[in-house]
Amino acid sequence: MDEITHKDAALAALAAHFDGMPPVRAMQPRILEQRHGLLRLHAPLAVNVNDKGCAFGGSLSSLMTIAAWGLVSVELEQAGLHADIFVADSRVRYLKPVFEDILVETVFDDAAEHAAFAQTLRHQGRAGIRLQARTLLTDGGVAATYVGRYVAIARS
């Protein structure tokens, strides 16, 4: 496969993966964009709404969790590595209510850690990495921030 086809295949696999998990499918996440070191997800407010008419905090947290998980997953697949990826810990700050569709963006926390990640996994069979995510508002504001640590374990 050439690079674009390979990338499309990895994204299609991630979308299918999300769709295969009932609690994730319920949030209806859609991958908007993925490029090296960045992934953006969209989810409709209507299926993620709370009692106050804005986005449920648990949905924001879950969407940021799977966005970061998805970015790690896609980049490893694109590097030809097959691994199980687990979230180890996470921290969320809820800053503003979200009265619109949810937009989540995730990036790696540390460029050097990101650069070494695939190599560490390849050599040691296991690697950990930290990502950040944010829930962004159309007015330019940030509704929530997330930091999560993920562990990848190579499939034998």
Next chain:
Amino acid sequence: MDEITHKDAALAALAAHFDGMPPVRAMQPRILEQRHGLLRLHAPLAVNVNDKGCAFGGSLSSLMTIAAWGLVSVELEQAGLHADIFVADSRVRYLKPVFEDILVETVFDDAAEHAAFAQTLRHQGRAGIRLQARTLLTDGGVAATYVGRYVAIARS
């Protein structure tokens, strides 16, 4: 209403509340027990399962988030106080996979803060409180831990 009826009404209201939020309803949480300072929730694995056949981390996080939110909510209602309750921040540690139905237990983090909470809300119209939650395994293990800070704002 006598105390028991009042308590039942507050729990029924909480269950209806959960059911009214699409992303929460999708996780099918059921209130197992609530008493002063403690609430326990159950959710079936089948609707909260991930790609590895165990519970989705986002579901664990969300269930601990709503358990703690629910405990604050029920206790304020039982105290005759009406408030909007928001989660302000949270931290989750994922320790073990959950290959069974999900059991979440939440308690207040600090007894003195808990004791002062309703009074602070009554007098100042606003109060913050920290809760802990855990996802418990039938073998006695702990699958995940949670700490979250909540803010209640009195409804005028």
